[in-house]
Amino acid sequence: MVKAAYQGERGAFSEAAARKLxxxxxxxVPHRTFDEMFDSVAVGRMDCLIAPIENTLAGSVxxxxxxxxxxxxxxxxxxxxxxxxxxxxxxxxxxxxxKRVYSHPVALAQCERFLRANPQIDVAxxxxxxxxxxMIIENGRSDEAAIAGKFAAEVYGAxxxxxxxxxxxxxxxxxxxxxxxxxxxxxxxTTESADMKTTIVFRxxxxxxxxxxxxxxxxxxxxxxxxxxxxxxxxxxxxxxFYLDILGDTADSAIQxxxxxxxxxxxxxxxxxxxxxxxxxxxxxxANSTTKGKMEA
Amino acid sequence: MVKAAYQGERGAFSEAAARKLxxxxxxxVPHRTFDEMFDSVAVGRMDCLIAPIENTLAGSVxxxxxxxxxxxxxxxxxxxxxxxxxxxxxxxxxxxxxKRVYSHPVALAQCERFLRANPQIDVAxxxxxxxxxxMIIENGRSDEAAIAGKFAAEVYGAxxxxxxxxxxxxxxxxxxxxxxxxxxxxxxxTTESADMKTTIVFRxxxxxxxxxxxxxxxxxxxxxxxxxxxxxxxxxxxxxxFYLDILGDTADSAIQxxxxxxxxxxxxxxxxxxxxxxxxxxxxxxANSTTKGKMEA
Numbered sequence: 001m002v003k004a005a006y007q008g009e010r011g012a013f014s015e016a017a018a019r020k021l022x023x024x025x026x027x028x029v030p031h032r033t034f035d036e037m038f039d040s041v042a043v044g045r046m047d048c049l050i051a052p053i054e055n056t057l058a059g060s061v062x063x064x065x066x067x068x069x070x071x072x073x074x075x076x077x078x079x080x081x082x083x084x085x086x087x088x089x090x091x092x093x094x095x096x097x098x099k100r101v102y103s104h105p106v107a108l109a110q111c112e113r114f115l116r117a118n119p120q121i122d123v124a125x126x127x128x129x130x131x132x133x134x135m136i137i138e139n140g141r142s143d144e145a146a147i148a149g150k151f152a153a154e155v156y157g158a159x160x161x162x163x164x165x166x167x168x169x170x171x172x173x174x175x176x177x178x179x180x181x182x183x184x185x186x187x188x189x190t191t192e193s194a195d196m197k198t199t200i201v202f203r204x205x206x207x208x209x210x211x212x213x214x215x216x217x218x219x220x221x222x223x224x225x226x227x228x229x230x231x232x233x234x235x236x237x238x239x240x241x242f243y244l245d246i247l248g249d250t251a252d253s254a255i256q257x258x259x260x261x262x263x264x265x266x267x268x269x270x271x272x273x274x275x276x277x278x279x280x281x282x283x284x285x286x287a288n289s290t291t292k293g294k295m296e297a
Numbered sequence: 298m299v300k301a302a303y304q305g306e307r308g309a310f311s312e313a314a315a316r317k318l319x320x321x322x323x324x325x326v327p328h329r330t331f332d333e334m335f336d337s338v339a340v341g342r343m344d345c346l347i348a349p350i351e352n353t354l355a356g357s358v359x360x361x362x363x364x365x366x367x368x369x370x371x372x373x374x375x376x377x378x379x380x381x382x383x384x385x386x387x388x389x390x391x392x393x394x395x396k397r398v399y400s401h402p403v404a405l406a407q408c409e410r411f412l413r414a415n416p417q418i419d420v421a422x423x424x425x426x427x428x429x430x431x432m433i434i435e436n437g438r439s440d441e442a443a444i445a446g447k448f449a450a451e452v453y454g455a456x457x458x459x460x461x462x463x464x465x466x467x468x469x470x471x472x473x474x475x476x477x478x479x480x481x482x483x484x485x486x487t488t489e490s491a492d493m494k495t496t497i498v499f500r501x502x503x504x505x506x507x508x509x510x511x512x513x514x515x516x517x518x519x520x521x522x523x524x525x526x527x528x529x530x531x532x533x534x535x536x537x538x539f540y541l542d543i544l545g546d547t548a549d550s551a552i553q554x555x556x557x558x559x560x561x562x563x564x565x566x567x568x569x570x571x572x573x574x575x576x577x578x579x580x581x582x583x584a585n586s587t588t589k590g591k592m593e594a
Contacts, residue, residue, distance in 0.1 A: 056534040059359050170532045209516035211525065212509065219506035226535065228508065230525060235467045237353040238523065 001027040002187055004177075005037035005046040011130035011152030013081055017175040018050045021077050023190050038067045041180060048076070048179040048187055055083070055173045058106060060229050065243055068178070068272050069201050069231070075273025077177035077189035078197065084171070085111050087162040088133050088153045089145040095161045100124055102132035103147035111147055114165040121145075133158055174278065189276065196249035197226070197277035200259070203233065203241050203267040210265075211242065217261035218246065221254045243272075250274040298324040299484055301474075302334035302343040308427035308449030310378055314472040315347045318374050320487050335364045338477060345373070345476040345484055352380070352470045355403060357526050362540055365475070365569055366498050366528070372570025374474035374486035375494065381468070382408050384459040385430050385450045386442040392458045397421055399429035400444035408444055411462040418442075430455055471575065486573065493546035494523070494574035497556070500530065500538050500564040507562075508539065514558035515543065518551045540569075547571040 002025045006014035009030055018028040029046060031037040040046040051064040068075070085107055089098060100122040101115070107129050108115065115123055126132035132146035137156045145161065146152075153160050179187055204210040218225060227245035232238075248255045250271060263269050299322045303311035306327055315325040326343060328334040337343040348361040365372070382404055386395060397419040398412070404426050405412065412420055423429035429443035434453045442458065443449075450457050476484055501507040515522060524542035529535075545552045547568060560566050 054529075056529050057531060059529050062356050062359075168531060170534055172534050174535075208519050208521040209512075211522070212512040212516035215506075215509040215512065219509035222505050224505040225508070227537075228525075228527060232351075232353050232356050234354060234465060237467055237469050238471075240524075 001025055003045075003047045004028045005031050005040045005049040007031050007034050007037050007051075009128050009131040009134055011133060011148070011155035012128070013083060013130075013149050013151070013173060014050045014052060014175065015130075015155075016149065016151045017052075017079055017081055017173075018177075020081070021050070021079050021175070021177050021190055022048075022188070025188060034063050034067060038071050038073070038178075041073060041178065042071050044180065047183055048177055049073075051176045051178055052173050053176050054227070055171070057110065057168060057171050062231065064176075065229055065231050068176075068199075068243075069241060069270075072181070073178045074181045074184055075176050075199055075275050076179050076184045076187060077192070077275050078174065078278045079177075079192055080172050080174045080278045082171065083110075083166070083173050084150065084164050084169075085129075085147050085166040086150055086153065086160045087114075087145050087165055088136075088148055088158045089161050090137055090140055090142070091157065091159045093142050093145070093159065093161070097142050098145045098161070099143040101145045101147055102126040102136060104129045104132070107147050110166045110168070110171065113167045114162070130155070176273075177275075178273075192276050192278045193280075195247065195277055196274060198246040198248060198250050198255060198274045199243065199272040200246065200262075200269060201241050201243050201272055202262060202269040203239075204265060205267060206239060213265050214242070214262055217258045217265065218244075221258050223248055223254060223258055247277070298322055300342075300344045301325045302328050302337045302346040304328050304331050304334050304349075306425050306428040306431055308430060308445070308452035309425070310380060310427075310446050310448070310470060311347045311349060311472065312427075312452075313446065313448045314349075314376055314378055314470075315474075317376050317378070318347070318472070318474050318487055319345075319485070322485060331360050331364060335368050335370070335475075338370060338475065339368050341477070344480055345474055346370075348473045348475055349470050350473050351524070352468070354407065354465060354468055359528065361473075362526055362528050365473075365496075365540075366538060366567075369478070370475045371478045371481055372473050372496055372572050373476050373481045373484060374489070374572050375471065375575045376474075376489055377469050377471045377575045379468065380407075380463070380470050381446065381461050381466075382426075382444050382463040383447055383450065383457045384411075384442050384462055385433075385445055385455045386458050387434055387437055387439070388454065388456045390439050390442070390456065390458070394439050395442045395458070396440040398442045398444055399423040399433060401426050401429070404444050407463045407465070407468065410464045411459070427452070473570075474572075475570070489573050489575045490577075492544065492574050493571060495543040495545060495547050495552060495571045496540065496569040497543065497559075497566060498538050498540050498569055499559060499566040500536075501562060502564060503536060510562050511539070511559055514555045514562065515541075518555050520545055520551060520555055544574070 129148035130152040224247040229243040230240040426445035427449040521544040526540040527537040
């Protein structure tokens, strides 16, 4: 079994991502914070970790970019999940009985239309989507529900009263699988795509055209980039580290030349991982999208 | 008087930024959320708003980037404040009496070293730094304190027990002053620097070298950029809007040519504002940095 650290309660989207990436070998272990999950892998208590890195509505998970830079770990896989929100209640509860709903503020914000259309339901914030399902099951009341992924309903034996209650269905989260470099070869990652992706972080000296010249190393070789992110450098106000997702393999000679070219220009360059990339759009949670918004009350 | 909307309670860093940008004409009005403060200006209830946009440790305030894109407002000024955290208690309370401290989670995280060195003090999360000062003054207990800016202590008549308790002193937040385009000329902004900055947002079609070519419009004209930020486009998974801060004035012919060049390449380009930029490092809160960490108990 592969011990995979993730942040959140049982039934979190990150746990579903761990099972998708590691298959039957997955032994997902909940952690309280992103810091704790990175520490667990750094000290060897866990084999790997699952970090949400980007959501198509909320954007980058900035904290996890910082943790990738501060720890000497490597990215070994990637997947994306469709984030469908559902109204979930204890078994036997009917939609018309629900008077209060709990969820994480980000999930509640993504379901505004549904909540406005159901003003008889009070809205209450909770620290976690899956955690709010756990709580309403423990409370066992017939007037409480939670908003979370379908997977959380399965984990806690709860019932889905309404599916796909989110405003925007184009809601996906991308997750990275991260391990110690020495453990990478022993972890079998479910193949997503035959194509590779390389993630790097670099710093360039401030000045006109600095980022432009850094990107030239890739553009002049027709190498495609799928993402750029910048994060502040501690102690150097208004200066940034740049993270790039490069579509390609560090074994390709064009990528090797581009990285050598970037090293000439940059203060520092580090490869954070080279891994099989996720299928362009994994929409497993959206499989039965025709039933979206359907009430089962 | 200029009605300036800001997010937070009286005594917030944003209120201090409003007073710095608008001088004696400032009439800062607290708002509960960033959304509400943008709405207030959009409907004309407020003359302008103050939006924190970036912190040198935490990075970009992503929500405010999105609100700048969705509202048809314009940036008319910029300033930065040194973010010094202080241990604040009701008057007469001694440091040795304090058993519990309240503050916003980000502020608490920025004061870890101080809190670890004082394990006799319990740590409790609050929704706001200035709001936690308001609360301990209302409670009026002799064993409670808050962590917040010095300005919050003045506003609520509280006492600073320890100054500069943050881990990293290179902690600055940059704020933007934003108004309706039609109101811009009537608001007098305290001059920061003689130099201008222009902020734009643009989208380019996906493809190898797309961002590189967009940046070429500036690099080939030796135009300096101080910041790039990307945000996801709703409904177009893994595609991004890019925000650029350009050092220069839209009245400069080089900038005009660069923007015309970018328009040839981009799906869309919008100027979000052209304004006098902040002095490179405004360190007003750090004026008496020699007393940093000094206990006044």
